[in-house]
Structure formats: C-alpha cells, structure tokens
Amino acid sequence: MQPCSGAPNSTLNSTAIWSYASVVTPTTSLDSHRKCRPKSSCVPNSTMSSPPQPEPRGRVFEIQRFSIHDGPGIRTTVFLQGCTLACLWCHNPEGGSSRPxxxxxxxxxxxxxxxxxxxxxxxxxxxxxxxxxxxxxxxxxxxxxxxxxxxxxxxxxxGRDMGVGEVLQDVLADIPFYETSDGGMTLSGGEPLAQLDFAAALLQGARHHGLHTALETCGSVPLAHLERILPWVDLFLYDIKESAPERHREFTGGDGAPIIANLRYLHGTGAAIRLRLPLIPTMNDRPDHLDGVAELVHELPGLEGVEIMPYHRLGTSKMSRFGWPQGPEFETPDDAMVEGWITALGQRGVTVRNR
Ligand code: SF4
Ligand code: SF4
Structure with missing residues (x-):
C-alpha cells in the first residue's frame, strides 16, 4: 500500500502534522481508494519542514465496525465524546458528556x-x-x-482516551470490507468537531491511508472548524433538526441560524453533503418544519440527498445506565408513519434517499 505523498498546504504548520505511517502499518491495501485528494493542493513530503508533533489524543466512546447507515458502503464509525447541542431526543446521551x-x-x-x-x-x-x-x-x-x-x-x-494511531489501527483492520463496498471511516458523536484537533487528525490520517471519510455533524460549530477539516472530508452527513428558530432552541438548546449559515458555506464550497433529518413524532414532524426543509433543499441544489432518521428510544434507556434523569419519551414511529413523512416530503419536491 502506498501512503499519500503529500498534504494540503493549508495544514502544513498545524498541530495535526505527525507521522501516521509510523504508527499504523496496515497489512492490506485499498487499491480502489489509492488517490491523494485534493491533488491540486498537494506538496511533496520533502517540503514539510515542521518538526514532529506529539500524537493527537482524544476521547472516544465507541468504535462501531460494519456500520451501514453512516455513509456509503461498509464503514467503521468512530464516536467522539462531547457535543455542542443537547437535543431532547438524543440517541447517544453518553456522547454529550465530555468525560468518561x-x-x-x-x-x-x-x-x-x-x-x-x-x-x-x-x-x-x-x-x-x-x-x-x-x-x-x-x-x-x-x-x-x-x-x-x-x-x-x-x-x-x-469513553476512553485514545491516540489517533490507536483509533486508526482499529479502522484500518477492515480495509478489505471498505474495498469491496466503497466504504470507509465515519466520525460521529456527540459532535465530532467538539474535539477539533483530534477529529482533524483522524480524518487526515484516514485520508493518508486512502480511506473515504464521512463526518456526521450537527453543524453547531464555528465556521473555522469546518474550514479546518474541509480538505479531509469526502461526505458531510449534516443534521437539520428544526426549522423554526424558537423551537430549535427549545428542542436542542442551540441557535439554528449558524447551523444553516454553515450549511450554506459548505454547499458553496462544492462539498458533498447529505441532509439528515431526525424526525420525532409530535415535535418536529410538523408540516411547517417539512416546509422549511423543502425550502432549504430547493435553495441548495448541490445537496447529495436527504435521509430521515426516525426517533427511537435507545437514548432514553441509556440515561438510567449513567444515572442521569430520564428525558421525555416520544412515540416510536412505525413504518406507516415513516412512509407518511417520506410522502409528505415528496409532495414538497424532496426525495428521501437511503431509507
Ligand atoms: S464505582 Fe468506585 S471503582 Fe467503580 S469507577 Fe467509581 S470510583 Fe472507581
Ligand atoms: S456485584 Fe454486580 S456489579 Fe458488582 S461485580 Fe458483581 S455482578 Fe458486577
């Protein structure tokens, strides 16, 4: 396997520069992904004069192999701790904590x-x-x-502290599966960009080894965070939780406007983006929210698609495991309800994919 021979100029002086190859030596190759991206901004290794940096470390609460719902193909999803929102229906409440x-x-x-x-x-x-x-x-x-x-x-x-090399060692173990399915690595959370340096290093490291990279984000991060990781992300899985500003704050604890502004920025760069819609009965499955989603989709024609993430109660049952107070419970949508949402979006000109 041939590692990437260059790195984007923009990161040459960042703390994310360290030797991935010295930590991770995969035993199999990923020929179909052996591309150095983006080629136009690459420079040869010989010009990298920054001194070696310590390996970035971060906090991980799960590494899920054989994921098939977090981007194309078979993937390994790495869940990072810490979040910038606090959604009432959170599926991964342990990801909201920044500590084990x-x-x-x-x-x-x-x-x-x-x-x-x-x-x-x-x-x-x-x-x-x-x-x-x-x-x-x-x-x-x-x-x-x-x-x-x-x-x-x-x-x-x-939740445990891991080095980038340790995480990548796990991720690279499944290269044969990525190769046969056009899969790769997905970062999720929590909000993975809550650990910006660690997330950037993981994405850069995965790319170094030729993997397809996806980032699931709530978008509630400073724009500079997205600018920093943009060169290393092949696909953004971008959550849109609520269209009405006051309800967004009520449901998630955060402001929705910067999330939309960040989405517009990413779309303007030509990044590959799939919208993900967590739909929660009686909360955000309202017609006016679906109208808002449709407006956004029509405004941003370069989006790669829209996925629905139906509510499930896993997060509620997890709360008691960690000794946290139970949050609200909602109705678990059945197939008919999900089909109804898909139809309602279709009537607004939005095609739901991958479900
Ligand atoms: S319960 Fe006691 S032993 Fe267990 S993690 Fe807490 S302090 Fe440590
Ligand atoms: S008492 Fe229960 S929780 Fe404690 S070690 Fe035994 S099985 Fe585990």
Missing part, C-alpha cells in the same frame, strides 16, 4: 460483591439479604477498578 462515564446495569448484576471490595471510594453498596445493589455516583470518580472485577458486564466505563 460509569455505566451500571442492575439487571445484569449477579450480586457477587467483587465491585464492593474493588472500589477505593466505597461507592458500591450490596445488600446481601435482598441482593439490592446501589451505586453512589457522588463518590465515584470513574477510575474503572470495579469494571475490571465485574464479569457479568453490569459495570462498564464508557
């Missing part, structure tokens, strides 16, 4: 008591007579000692 969190699932506990003796903070309490197990989260400092003793899988630390 202890997951405890009492239904898996077999009351062996190993965690009680392992915890230096006396955070676990086990009533041997009733088998009732309580966790005092105020005492927990997420050291992970109890998880190493829990063989039932009831305890788990979600």
């Amino acid at each position: 969190v202890l997951s405890f699932q009492p239904d898996k506990c077999v009351a062996c008591g190993w965690c009680v003796s392992a915890c230096p903070e006396q955070a676990h309490h086990l009533d041997v007579e009733t088998g009732t197990h309580t966790l005092d989260r105020d005492r927990c400092r997420v050291c992970g000692a109890c998880t190493e003793q829990c063989y039932s899988g009831a305890l788990e630390v979600v």
Whole structure:
C-alpha cells in the first residue's frame, strides 16, 4: 500500500502534522481508494519542514465496525465524546458528556460483591439479604477498578482516551470490507468537531491511508472548524433538526441560524453533503418544519440527498445506565408513519434517499 505523498498546504504548520505511517502499518491495501485528494493542493513530503508533533489524543466512546447507515458502503464509525447541542431526543446521551462515564446495569448484576471490595471510594453498596445493589455516583470518580472485577458486564466505563494511531489501527483492520463496498471511516458523536484537533487528525490520517471519510455533524460549530477539516472530508452527513428558530432552541438548546449559515458555506464550497433529518413524532414532524426543509433543499441544489432518521428510544434507556434523569419519551414511529413523512416530503419536491 502506498501512503499519500503529500498534504494540503493549508495544514502544513498545524498541530495535526505527525507521522501516521509510523504508527499504523496496515497489512492490506485499498487499491480502489489509492488517490491523494485534493491533488491540486498537494506538496511533496520533502517540503514539510515542521518538526514532529506529539500524537493527537482524544476521547472516544465507541468504535462501531460494519456500520451501514453512516455513509456509503461498509464503514467503521468512530464516536467522539462531547457535543455542542443537547437535543431532547438524543440517541447517544453518553456522547454529550465530555468525560468518561460509569455505566451500571442492575439487571445484569449477579450480586457477587467483587465491585464492593474493588472500589477505593466505597461507592458500591450490596445488600446481601435482598441482593439490592446501589451505586453512589457522588463518590465515584470513574477510575474503572470495579469494571475490571465485574464479569457479568453490569459495570462498564464508557469513553476512553485514545491516540489517533490507536483509533486508526482499529479502522484500518477492515480495509478489505471498505474495498469491496466503497466504504470507509465515519466520525460521529456527540459532535465530532467538539474535539477539533483530534477529529482533524483522524480524518487526515484516514485520508493518508486512502480511506473515504464521512463526518456526521450537527453543524453547531464555528465556521473555522469546518474550514479546518474541509480538505479531509469526502461526505458531510449534516443534521437539520428544526426549522423554526424558537423551537430549535427549545428542542436542542442551540441557535439554528449558524447551523444553516454553515450549511450554506459548505454547499458553496462544492462539498458533498447529505441532509439528515431526525424526525420525532409530535415535535418536529410538523408540516411547517417539512416546509422549511423543502425550502432549504430547493435553495441548495448541490445537496447529495436527504435521509430521515426516525426517533427511537435507545437514548432514553441509556440515561438510567449513567444515572442521569430520564428525558421525555416520544412515540416510536412505525413504518406507516415513516412512509407518511417520506410522502409528505415528496409532495414538497424532496426525495428521501437511503431509507
Ligand atoms: S461485580 Fe458486577 S455482578 Fe458483581 S456485584 Fe458488582 S456489579 Fe454486580
Ligand atoms: S469507577 Fe472507581 S470510583 Fe467509581 S464505582 Fe467503580 S471503582 Fe468506585
């Protein structure tokens, strides 16, 4: 496999420059993706005079292999911790935390008591007579000692610090699958650009090895963040959650206007963008929101398509694992409801793809 022989000029002096090849040496090649992109802005290695930088590190809460809903082909999706919004219907609440969190699932506990003796903070309490197990989260400092003793899988630390090379090692393990499916690596979260340096280094590293890269973003980031990673992203999966400004703030905690401004900027660069619409019954499946989506789609003809992300309750069930208060629950849409949304968008001239 031939690594990329150059790098875009714009990043030559950034902290993202370090040696990917020295950390990751894949054993298979990705001939179909062996392209250095974008060629017009490349310079040969010999001109890279920046001193070696330490490997960027960041916080990851999941690496999901064989993803088929996060961009084309078979992909590895890397979920980064930290988010810039707080959506009422969040599917990945653990991604909203910028720190590792202890997951405890009492239904898996077999009351062996190993965690009680392992915890230096006396955070676990086990009533041997009733088998009732309580966790005092105020005492927990997420050291992970109890998880190493829990063989039932009831305890788990979600979120860990990883180096770029370590993540890429996992991602590159599935090169044969990317090759046969035109897949690659997707960054998701949380909001992956909440860890800008880490996200940029991962994208750059994946590109260095010839992988197709996708970035799932809520768009609620400074424009400069998008400018920084733009050279390394083949496809943006761009969330549009709500059209009405006041409802956007109510549903997500953030302002929708900069998100639309950022989308217009990306569209103006010619970037490949798919819109993703999380649709939540009684919240944003209103006709006026669908009207707003249609307006946007007609304004931005270069968009690569629109996907619907129907609400599911996974996020709600996760909240209790982390000891967080339950958020609101919504109706889980059935196939007929989703078809209704697709039809409603179709009547507005919007074709929903990939669903
Ligand atoms: S170690 Fe795991 S299974 Fe044993 S008491 Fe603790 S949580 Fe339960
Ligand atoms: S993560 Fe550490 S501090 Fe927290 S409960 Fe487990 S052993 Fe105790």
